[in-house]
Amino acid sequence: MSEQREPAARTTYRHGDLRGALVEAGVEMAREGGPRAIVLREATRRAGVSPNAAYRHFEDRLALLHAVSDACLGFTADRIEQELTAHPPTGDPVADARMQLRAVGLGYIAFAREEPGLFRTAFSVPDDLRRANVPEKAGRGGRTPFELVGAALDSLVDAGVLPAARRENAEFLAWAAVHGLGMLVIDGPLRGLDDRMIDHSTARLLDMVERGL
Amino acid sequence: MSEQREPAARTTYRHGDLRGALVEAGVEMAREGGPRAIVLREATRRAGVSPNAAYRHFEDRLALLHAVSDACLGFTADRIEQELTAHPPTGDPVADARMQLRAVGLGYIAFAREEPGLFRTAFSVPDDLRRANVPEKAGRGGRTPFELVGAALDSLVDAGVLPAARRENAEFLAWAAVHGLGMLVIDGPLRGLDDRMIDHSTARLLDMVERGL
């Protein structure tokens, strides 16, 4: 029925940017189907290249998955930034700082709902704090989701809303709450609830974080 | 090197409880390796049966995964109940209700840390609210994790700590926070932090929930 992704029989022997093409293909597969749908051979097919060519750029299927996962984190960052610009500062530092943190949460949840496959892929692979801010995980704005939460929390401290003593590692708490909600929405018990219900739960969760941080 | 799980060449043609054996084998594979490590053929091998025999009990590999996932939810419930009995009521209804909710959270996080493979498996498969309390997801105590959070929240209302108006769907908020932390601990940025650090984050998260609910 529909043409496959440009087999486009390239004319040169070299591909030019095979690594990039493979990651892009991986992202497309992950979009519908999540991390399990990322299959190495299919990625090479879409890139118009033989299966083994992938091994010049990735050690493993898992290495490809890692790269795709990092890219998905970047998309998450993009969605958060989009929400941030949708809620520009008003001049009231307290309200603005609060809004900034909310925007981060809203963007995060929005991404989970709009792109469940990519969201799942972003977290399908073990990670740790040292890699939390590598540039591969950054969005077009150059910042990673982790940095974006951190910045919002810093604003809260600057505005005097959050006591400095509670700032340390507060990322973990805020992130955990929002991340958990994201997961529950896409394949936990909240799945299938209507949008209004989810919006409402999101708002309440953000209230909880604001109040409880 | 090590003997495989009892090939135990059975003498009868019928297995007796193949379905159960397959789920058990699946759990064992999930324990080390998570959901991806659940492979149908290997499960039949461990059960001492031909690969196709599995199809008399499960439509699919995915159906097996579902069954294993449900079992993992049951183990989660068990771990929570264990934490509940480790913190028996003292007589003060307010403190007891608070402790009950904390125990649920502590058990949940403890399970994630002790059995990351099973924890991941429990949530590796789409679910929804209607199936949240099916008996397959219950632990030995007969209650599902979802019911256990709910009961804790009810206690908070009874003790007058949580306004009844905020009770509805509060499961989602509490669950989201704790679930998110669990995920971050096993393969998110909190991974690899030392135990004391994680304990501390857990305590702070539970404070946040208590304060913010």
Next chain:
DNA sequence: TGACCGTTGTGGACAGTGTACACATCGATG
């Protein structure tokens, strides 16, 4: 008692996957 039939397990086959190894083709660099 024995014929029957649904349930459970078997055997063989197939397409698809990840990956290893040897080989081919290129572009930059001397």
Next chain:
DNA sequence: CATCGATGTGTACACTGTCCACAACGGTCA
């Protein structure tokens, strides 16, 4: 222009999920 490292190809293998036809059982009913 010869050389060499980097990139892509071809062939092969073990393994997976799953389909199909067949085999062995055990309860049911004459």
